Amino acid sequence: MSLLAPLYLLGLLGLFLPWLLHRFSHHEPPEQAFPTTRFLEPTRPPATSKRKLRYWLLFLLRLLFLALLCLLFAQPWLRSTNDAADSEAVQLVIVDNSFSMRALNRWDMAVEAVDSVLAEIPDKDAVQLFSYAGQLASHTDIVTDRSLVKTALNQIEPGYESADFGEMMRRLNKVAGDIDKPVLATFITDGQRANLPQQMNTLLANRLQALNVVSVGGDTESPVNYSLRAEARTENSVTARVSVNVSASDLASVSSDTATQPVVKTVQVSIQGRVLGAQEVSLKAGETKTIQFDSISLPNDLGALVNVSFAQTDFLADDDQVDVPVRGLSSVDITLTNIGQKPSDQARVFISTALETDGDARVEVLDASAALAPGVRHAIVFVDNLTDIPEEVSRFVTAGGNVLLLPVNPNVSSGTAASSASSTVSRIDLAHTLSLGDINWFETHFYTIPEMEITANDQILMSLDTGEPVLVERLVGDRGRMLLLNDVLDGLNSDLPLQPAFVLLMGQIIEYFNANNALPIELEVGQDLFLPANSQLLTPDAEPVLELSQLGSANNVRIDTPGVYSVLGASTSDTVSVVLNSGESNLLAMSQGELDAWESRHNTSTLNDNTAANSGEAAGEVAGEADSEAVSDSRTNVATTDDMRYKLTLWHWLLPVVLFLLAIETLYANRMLWVRRDGL
Amino acid sequence: MSAVAASRFLKPELLARLGSLELVARTVVDGVLTGLHRSPDFGFSQEFAEYRAYNEGDDLRFVDWNVYARTDRMYIKRFQGETNTSVTLMLDVSASMGFGEPVSKHEQARFLVAALAYLTRRQHDALGVILFDDAIREYAPPSARPDSLPKVLGLLEGSHVGSSTDVVDVLSDLQATITKRGLLVLVSDLYTEPDRLLSSLQSLVHAGHDVAIFHVLDDQELAPDIKKISALKSLESGKSVVVDPEYLRTDYQTRIQDHCEQLKHNSAKAGADYVRLTTSESLDSAIVSYLQFRERRSR
Numbered sequence: 001m002s003l004l005a006p007l008y009l010l011g012l013l014g015l016f017l018p019w020l021l022h023r024f025s026h027h028e029p030p031e032q033a034f035p036t037t038r039f040l041e042p043t044r045p046p047a048t049s050k051r052k053l054r055y056w057l058l059f060l061l062r063l064l065f066l067a068l069l070c071l072l073f074a075q076p077w078l079r080s081t082n083d084a085a086d087s088e089a090v091q092l093v094i095v096d097n098s099f100s101m102r103a104l105n106r107w108d109m110a111v112e113a114v115d116s117v118l119a120e121i122p123d124k125d126a127v128q129l130f131s132y133a134g135q136l137a138s139h140t141d142i143v144t145d146r147s148l149v150k151t152a153l154n155q156i157e158p159g160y161e162s163a164d165f166g167e168m169m170r171r172l173n174k175v176a177g178d179i180d181k182p183v184l185a186t187f188i189t190d191g192q193r194a195n196l197p198q199q200m201n202t203l204l205a206n207r208l209q210a211l212n213v214v215s216v217g218g219d220t221e222s223p224v225n226y227s228l229r230a231e232a233r234t235e236n237s238v239t240a241r242v243s244v245n246v247s248a249s250d251l252a253s254v255s256s257d258t259a260t261q262p263v264v265k266t267v268q269v270s271i272q273g274r275v276l277g278a279q280e281v282s283l284k285a286g287e288t289k290t291i292q293f294d295s296i297s298l299p300n301d302l303g304a305l306v307n308v309s310f311a312q313t314d315f316l317a318d319d320d321q322v323d324v325p326v327r328g329l330s331s332v333d334i335t336l337t338n339i340g341q342k343p344s345d346q347a348r349v350f351i352s353t354a355l356e357t358d359g360d361a362r363v364e365v366l367d368a369s370a371a372l373a374p375g376v377r378h379a380i381v382f383v384d385n386l387t388d389i390p391e392e393v394s395r396f397v398t399a400g401g402n403v404l405l406l407p408v409n410p411n412v413s414s415g416t417a418a419s420s421a422s423s424t425v426s427r428i429d430l431a432h433t434l435s436l437g438d439i440n441w442f443e444t445h446f447y448t449i450p451e452m453e454i455t456a457n458d459q460i461l462m463s464l465d466t467g468e469p470v471l472v473e474r475l476v477g478d479r480g481r482m483l484l485l486n487d488v489l490d491g492l493n494s495d496l497p498l499q500p501a502f503v504l505l506m507g508q509i510i511e512y513f514n515a516n517n518a519l520p521i522e523l524e525v526g527q528d529l530f531l532p533a534n535s536q537l538l539t540p541d542a543e544p545v546l547e548l549s550q551l552g553s554a555n556n557v558r559i560d561t562p563g564v565y566s567v568l569g570a571s572t573s574d575t576v577s578v579v580l581n582s583g584e585s586n587l588l589a590m591s592q593g594e595l596d597a598w599e600s601r602h603n604t605s606t607l608n609d610n611t612a613a614n615s616g617e618a619a620g621e622v623a624g625e626a627d628s629e630a631v632s633d634s635r636t637n638v639a640t641t642d643d644m645r646y647k648l649t650l651w652h653w654l655l656p657v658v659l660f661l662l663a664i665e666t667l668y669a670n671r672m673l674w675v676r677r678d679g680l
Numbered sequence: 681m682s683a684v685a686a687s688r689f690l691k692p693e694l695l696a697r698l699g700s701l702e703l704v705a706r707t708v709v710d711g712v713l714t715g716l717h718r719s720p721d722f723g724f725s726q727e728f729a730e731y732r733a734y735n736e737g738d739d740l741r742f743v744d745w746n747v748y749a750r751t752d753r754m755y756i757k758r759f760q761g762e763t764n765t766s767v768t769l770m771l772d773v774s775a776s777m778g779f780g781e782p783v784s785k786h787e788q789a790r791f792l793v794a795a796l797a798y799l800t801r802r803q804h805d806a807l808g809v810i811l812f813d814d815a816i817r818e819y820a821p822p823s824a825r826p827d828s829l830p831k832v833l834g835l836l837e838g839s840h841v842g843s844s845t846d847v848v849d850v851l852s853d854l855q856a857t858i859t860k861r862g863l864l865v866l867v868s869d870l871y872t873e874p875d876r877l878l879s880s881l882q883s884l885v886h887a888g889h890d891v892a893i894f895h896v897l898d899d900q901e902l903a904p905d906i907k908k909i910s911a912l913k914s915l916e917s918g919k920s921v922v923v924d925p926e927y928l929r930t931d932y933q934t935r936i937q938d939h940c941e942q943l944k945h946n947s948a949k950a951g952a953d954y955v956r957l958t959t960s961e962s963l964d965s966a967i968v969s970y971l972q973f974r975e976r977r978s979r
Contacts, residue, residue, distance in 0.1 A: 029908070029909050029910050029911050029922055030908075030910050030911070031910070031911040031912075031913050031920060032906070032910050032911070032912055032913065033779065033912075033913055033915055034779070034901070034904075034912035034913060034914060034915065035776035035777075035779040035785075035869060035871065035898075035901050035914070035915055035916075036776055036871045036914055036915070036916060036917075037912060037914040037917065037919055037920075037921045038871060039932055039935040039936050039939065040912060040921045040923050040927075040932065041921075041923070041927060041931070041932075042921050042922055042923070043909065043922055043923050043924035043927055
């Protein structure tokens with residue numbers, strides 16, 4: 001154990017303080033009641049002859065407390081048992097295992113490069129191996145044993161995720177900040193240009209002493225990679241339309257023949273192994289084209305996937321074919337019901353018409369128990385009035401359903417209402433995602449607004465110039481949504497259902513509802529999929545992803561393999577296509593000059609120091625030599641000055657002990673307070 | 681009284697838990713009387729006790745003339761002790777009586793006075809009580825009425841220790857207050873000058889009173905168990921004196937024993953009965969002493 005500030009140990013002199021306190025403190029003798037003093041003679045207590053240490057436990061407690069306090073200020077630390085403690089520097093070796101590393105023999109080259117990097121690292125340096133593809137994953141501790149690194153390297157495989165060099169450097173910088181040794185990094189990558197960040201300055205990790213980028217992708221013979229993405233939709237469940245995006249990656253040299261001459265690729269569509277269509281498309285490097293397959297006959301099994309692929313795969317086969325689910329156009333089912341009185345026939349017609357005008361919604365009229373059954377996502381419910389909302393509606397929303405409530409009773413007879421003065425919409429909550437401000441409410445008049453009670457959980461989204469609310473969102477739980485539209489929709493008490501605004505309003509409401517619990521149709525590899533509670537995710541091979549114990553709550557699942565995943569809910573089933581990042585298919589690599597510039601940003605300070613030290617020499621000569629020696633020089637210097645820095649500080653453990661002792665001392669002393677007045 | 685019989689009597693700390701002074705008094709007195717082979721409380725009552733041969737000096741009023749007519753011998757009739765003696769119990773309630781653990785001198789003295797009061801009424805004597813410290817605080821004149829006992833017990837129940845004490849002045853005042861001769865029972869810790877007390881007692885005895893003194897002390901004031909130098913604060917004056925425990929073990933104990941001896945001597949000299957009682961002792965010995973004192977007085 002060593003001390004960072006040993007001078008604080010002088011505070012141990014303060015240990016005399018409790019010794020004096022316990023030995024020489026003078027106090028009045030304890031007072032006791034006595035019947036009379038007539039037979040007593042006053043006595044002077046002896047001065048020091050009987051002075052001795054009293055209350056040993058308290059005394060020792062105080063000594064221990066003061067000693068630990070001094071030790072705490074002296075900042076003790078232990079040399080870490082980690083290999084890094086005995087090493088001069090720590091070398092971080094990061095190997096890029098993003099999707100593009102699957103191309104050609106890049107991964108094999110990367111493994112060889114790691115081997116040669118390990119061979120060049122001085123024996124005194126410790127090594128830690130990382131892989132990076134969306135996440136910086138550590139595969140070893142900081143070790144000096146190279147065989148451990150090689151063993152770990154053999155267990156790494158290129159994945160499907162994409163890389164972001166800026167994000168990687170940010171995380172690398174954090175790792176370097178946790179190591180109290182000079183940290184040097186070597187990054188083995190194909191140097192994809194597509195992986196460069198938007199902000200180039202994020203490529204600088206200032207806690208790294210040096211960065212060495214070893215490129216395994218800058219080969220001049222890098223051919224053009226072709227990839228495709230597709231989607232399939234059907235309107236009638238009999239035939240499907242398949243749209244395919246075909247891309248050719250860029251080339252570094254646009255003057256080459258491959259760049260100027262188009263290449264013809266054959267794209268074919270198949271279902272369950274049967275080819276149902278094929279088209280040819282000619283592409284030049286860097287070009288993207290879209291082709292469509294109309295009227296692909298669908299099998300009876302609507303769950304079958306459509307496979308789109310090139311007839312002949314290239315050197316990166318994983319992005320040459322894709323499975324896509326067939327998606328229908330009408331995907332939103334809405335139930336319509338009433339609890340209590342029946343609504344007017346006009347109201348039902350107005351709502352059904354408005355919703356189905358959109359085309360993506362399908363309205364089904366059911367009784368209340370079926371309309372609000374578990375598994376139903378969206379419901380429109382007519383209730384007697386909006387003041388007393390039935391309990392089953394609240395339960396439905398709490399369970400995750402979305403509901404639009406409408407009153408049946410206008411509270412004023414329609415005949416008289418129609419002749420009364422009209423009100424118009426005057427206040428709209430523009431910040432709400434319903435985007436009510438985009439709708440023209442100018443021609444919409446309200447003659448009678450039913451009474452409704454606004455509670456603390458209500459957010460008024462739209463109200464009239466008379467102040468009465470028209471559209472309110474009520475917070476019920478945190479899973480479903482409840483909207484209250486304060487109009488009977490009979491066309492007499494207001495002309496809302498007769499206006500185009502009503503169709504737009506219903507469309508916005510359904511879109512708002514659908515956004516609440518809709519799953520994404522498509523995700524990129526490496527992104528998180530949010531799964532609501534009681535949902536299971538099945539891989540393309542139909543393997544469940546979540547454990548049984550995880551199903552009770554919502555989960556975020558990171559998906560690292562492309563394919564069509566199934567999400568099984570309580571009574572629903574959805575598919576999510578997980579696709580490759582299109583940038584990863586573009587294999588265009590950074591030039592050596594760009595890589596050098598990246599490296600040199602981490603060696604600038606060292607170069608400057610050397611340049612300054614050798615100011616008398618020729619600048620060109622210095623620059624050439626310093627480039628190769630600068631890293632090792634700076635490493636040596638920093639290693640010497642920071643030799644003691646790789647430490648395990650102990651204050652984390654000492655501080656609670658000191659506080660505990662203080663608490664015990666206080667309790668003990670308070671309990672024995674009379675001791676302090678007692679003196680001897 | 682045998683040691684086995686003595687063990688029946690409750691210790692003061694147990695008496696303190698009985699709650700009611702009347703219960704304490706009954707427990708103590710009945711216990712004492714049950715343990716005696718023969719009631720010693722002869723006196724003036726309607727219940728015949730025995731005949732005794734006439735001795736010179738006996739009151740001729742008690743000669744049974746019928747027996748003398750038949751036998752030509754003079755016998756004195758003796759009756760179970762109903763008397764018309766006036767008994768005044770004096771309880772010191774000065775601050776110093778509050779000393780003592782677990783039973784204070786004041787509590788022990790109250791138990792004793794209550795027992796004596798009960799015994800007095802059992803003998804149908806007139807019962808009175810005086811509570812005093814440096815002056816008379818409560819005074820119930822002797823009365824033979826049936827309610828005299830509850831009245832006395834009520835005063836005792838409500839008593840609490842007061843200020844400093846001056847028993848000599850109180851006794852002097854008493855001479856002017858009590859004109860009828862009778863029995864005076866003084867229960868106090870007697871922190872006063874023995875010589876002054878002697879003169880007061882002599883005045884009372886000369887006035888025809890019989891005086892019995894119960895000197896109540898605590899063990900801690902006879903032999904204090906103090907192991908370190910302490911400031912002892914007087915309960916009466918409030919004055920503190922820093923005292924060496926060595927002194928308390930030696931000189932102090934000699935002084936207080938001398939004080940007690942001198943009190944005893946002066947009491948005897950004045951013709952008063954003196955009994956010392958500590959707070960740790962049961963009350964039976966004090967009651968028996970009292971009964972013996974009554975017996976001596978009745979002769």
